Amino acid sequence: LGSEVHVNSDVEINEEEEDTLLGGLQIDSSADIQVPDRLVDQVIGQDHARDIVLKAAKQRRHVMMIGSPGTGKSMLAKAMSQLLPKEELQDVLVYHNPDDGNEPKVRTVPAGKGEQIVDAHKEEARKRNQMRSFLMWIIIAVVFGYAILIAQQLLLGIIAAGIIYLAFKYMSRGSDSMIPNLLVNNADQQVAPFEDATGAHAGALLGDVRHDPFQSGGMETPSHDRVEAGGIHKANKGVLFVDEINTLDIRSQQKLMTAIQEGEFSITGQSERSSGAMVQTEPVPTDFVMVAAGNLDAMENMHPALRSRIKGYGYEVYMDDTIEDSPEMRRKYARFVAQEVANDGRLPPFTDEAIEEIILEARRRAGRKGHLTLKFRDLGGLVRVSGDIARAEGREHTRRDDVLEAKARSRSIEQQLADDYIERRKDYELTVNEGDVVGRVNGLAVMGEDSGIVLPVMAEVAPSQGPGDVIATGQLKEMAQEAVSNVSAIIKKFSDEDISEKDVHIQFVQAGEGGVDGDSASITVATAVISALENIPVRQDMAMTGSLSVRGDVLPVGGVTHKIEAAAKSGLDTVIIPKANEQDVMIEDEYKDQIEIVPVSHISEVLDVALAGEPAKDSLIDRLKSITGSALEQREVG
Ligand code: ADP
Structure with a gap:
């Protein structure tokens, strides 16, 4: 299809370095990359x-x-x-x-003929009009002269001339209608x-x-x-x-x-x-x-x-929303930067490092291991903001720093909201990030498409008068009920407590600040309930996300990268994610040292990490092991 990446003749693709971010492109800046002429060849993916x-x-x-x-x-x-x-x-x-x-x-x-026809008509009309006014003035002059000479009447002459003038005007009115209207001009x-x-x-x-x-x-x-x-x-x-x-x-x-x-x-x-x-x-x-x-x-x-x-x-x-990451694709993404620079016309060319940063961002935004995002309009926005920053500084090239700054600046509304939210919660000390608390778990949720928030869940278990009930508020009620019913099947097996005779109260602390996805909080709810039921405290320096099956398996959820970043921003040390999501983690470098990521595949592993208070916890885990041993053993072997 002729949409390979061409570079200027003295620049080459180094086959041995294909694994680099630029796919082996040996360039100094985006100016070394040729932009294809045909738009169809500029399309990537x-x-x-x-x-x-x-x-x-x-x-x-x-x-x-x-x-x-x-x-x-x-x-x-x-x-x-x-x-x-x-x-x-x-x-x-x-x-x-x-x-x-x-x-x-x-x-x-x-x-092309349309214009000629209209011009010809205009020319004809102009000639006709000239002829007419010439005629008109002659007649006016004759009548006027005649009136003065013969009748010695100035007033009569003026009136006659006026009548003649108006008559001509009225007659020539039709001439415009002869000129056609050029409706479509190609x-x-x-x-x-x-x-x-x-x-x-x-x-x-x-x-x-x-x-x-x-x-x-x-x-x-x-x-x-x-x-x-x-x-x-x-x-x-x-x-x-x-x-x-x-x-x-x-x-x-x-x-x-x-x-x-x-x-x-x-x-x-x-x-x-x-x-x-x-x-x-x-x-x-x-x-x-x-x-x-x-x-x-x-x-x-x-x-x-x-x-x-x-x-x-x-x-x-x-x-497609994403495409598989390959050296050839990454070269095309480098060309994408060159294309956007060329289309805009005012942006300084990007250095190789700046292009690499854009490619990294494309990887991150894909939200999928081994893929690059195809949402190019947003990526193009990042290219333009980066270039504008460099231009405002009067630099000849757009550098990596500019891209990093642009990334911080061009946050989506949801990201700005979420960051603001995290800050505010820190002010009010609503995010507990140390100590151990019974029945309280830091869950994680996604707002919009690309921003995470810490969403604490509190559970309280109380004896019920009649049959037990799950009491939760707001839009997450159904999810809470489902999570509790899933976890109750597991609890039945290892605990003497019969949860079906109790009321379980679940509170999502300050949810409702926008679309919180339900399913991904079900291990959070389950952990909070078990903690409340068994009276074993939960570590508050950690957060978790994951969906729970009836068998206690932890199933994958969406938005893990954003959730992990939110946990890190809130000052937490550890985050539990489903093992199946491990490959989706693409957090920014700055967070990598701040937070430990623990991938799990079973609720027993979640409790192993999340619960505090050694003796009680060990006994609980032992009991759990005895019924759901396989999952734990697998983990220990692996
Ligand atoms: P849509 O119509 O799907 O909303 P557009 O075609 O308007 O998106 O894309 C907006 C801009 O993003 C384009 O002008 C182009 O610069 C860039 N872009 C979008 N998709 C691609 C692509 N597949 N390859 C290269 N550039 C793209």
């Missing part, structure tokens, strides 16, 4: 989508792209327009219709048009006829001159891109469908009570390739007929 775009461009098929924002959907749509043949481009002219002023005529001519278009109609209102998408306040009396603008093209008309012979397709109102989606089906669409005024609504042009060509985009939700909410239209006459493709 998304091989599937790119193949489809290449194919769809050849066959002129519609495409639907579903995936996360910033992964290259509009980039690919634009790339597709560059691949369409330019020869077919057309100009569209709207003419006055002498038979019916409200139905302007539409003519299509090869691109004269300067180097490639097939690309129209982004994302979030367009009906007029911008389907075309409009402007309102005319003077609808009669010789002052009106002729209707053909008030016609305006919509996205579907400007995209003729090119690409119409609509992101968030589901946000387009249903009527517009229906009309869009008609335009796709018929390949032409008349323009009429979109606001019902304006004079424009009386006007309807002859059909205007709308022979475009449609690229519809959105996330998974978008697909559910879009007009089913429109979707089946695209599906039946085109392709559907899912965009």
